[in-house]
Amino acid sequence: MFYGVDLTSRLMLGTAQYPSPHVLQQAIAASGAEVITVSLRREGADGAAFREILAASGARVLPNTAGCHSAVEAVTTAQMARELFGTNWIKLEVIGHADTLQPDPFALVEAARSLCADGFQVFPYTTEDLIVGEYLLEAGCEVLMPWGAPIGTGHGLRNPEGLRAMRAHFPDVPLVIDAGIGAPSQAAQAMEMGFDAVLLNTAVARAGDPVAMARAFGAAVQAGREAHDAGLLPPRDMAHASTPILGLAELA
Numbered sequence: 484m485f486y487g488v489d490l491t492s493r494l495m496l497g498t499a500q501y502p503s504p505h506v507l508q509q510a511i512a513a514s515g516a517e518v519i520t521v522s523l524r525r526e527g528a529d530g531a532a533f534r535e536i537l538a539a540s541g542a543r544v545l546p547n548t549a550g551c552h553s554a555v556e557a558v559t560t561a562q563m564a565r566e567l568f569g570t571n572w573i574k575l576e577v578i579g580h581a582d583t584l585q586p587d588p589f590a591l592v593e594a595a596r597s598l599c600a601d602g603f604q605v606f607p608y609t610t611e612d613l614i615v616g617e618y619l620l621e622a623g624c625e626v627l628m629p630w631g632a633p634i635g636t637g638h639g640l641r642n643p644e645g646l647r648a649m650r651a652h653f654p655d656v657p658l659v660i661d662a663g664i665g666a667p668s669q670a671a672q673a674m675e676m677g678f679d680a681v682l683l684n685t686a687v688a689r690a691g692d693p694v695a696m697a698r699a700f701g702a703a704v705q706a707g708r709e710a711h712d713a714g715l716l717p718p719r720d721m722a723h724a725s726t727p728i729l730g731l732a733e734l735a
């Protein structure tokens with residue numbers, strides 16, 4: 484449940500870098516994603532036609548502030564996105580470092596506070612830092628989006644222990660793994676760990692066959708969640724025979 488909205492699919496898809504608008508449209512359909520994120524800057528490039536594709540997909544648009552490097556810039560971009568897309572939802576990205584694309588936690592909290600006070604429903608792209616998470620919740624965010632790995636790297640869950648700690652620390656907060664997912668198995672891992680959803684872009688958009696990859700990610704996210712709900716066994720140090728011996732069979 485994200486700001487009162489219940490979704491069937493737990494995969495959220497980015498819309499940048501696709502070889503063509505047609506492939507993007509097919510990939511959204513194949514993935515089953517019900518939420519797609521759109522950068523205002525990207526949207527500006529081909530305007531109305533791009534918006535038509537988004538509308539035709541039937542998915543809910545989560546505008547984002549990709550490329551913003553200060554709180555002021557992110558807030559202004561969010562306000563423009565609200566006008567353009569007619570939604571209070573905003574994926575808040577405030578980048579702190581041009582090389583790592585790591586979020587700036589101070590500017591992020593500042594922007595989140597301002598946007599929440601202005602009626603936005605904020606999805607902040609953050610790290611696995613628990614204290615930053617606390618500040619974001621206190622600012623009014625009801626969802627957190629910790630990174631798996633830096634955007635576009637495809638490393639998957641680079642700090643699984645930190646992410647596990649975050650899941651345990653915020654048991655009732657919807658947590659979405661955002662960025663750095665490179666393979667369906669990594670998305671499934673996030674879901675098995677109990678995260679509520681996964682957002683990704685590069686691994687699908689730049690795949691050899693983006694439509695087939697979108698389908699694979701959709702299936703992996705679903706499988707990971709089903710495994711989580713089914714009750715995964717914790718790993719054990721010692722071997723345990725998987726076939727219990729109840730008695731010795733008569734061989735002769």
Ligand SMILES: CC(=O)[C@@H](O)[C@H](O)COP(=O)(O)O
Nearest residue numbers: 497634635662663683684685
């Ligand atoms: C599209 C978007 O919002 C990205 O900034 C997002 O974080 C996805 O990252 P990947 O491209 O690494 O999946």
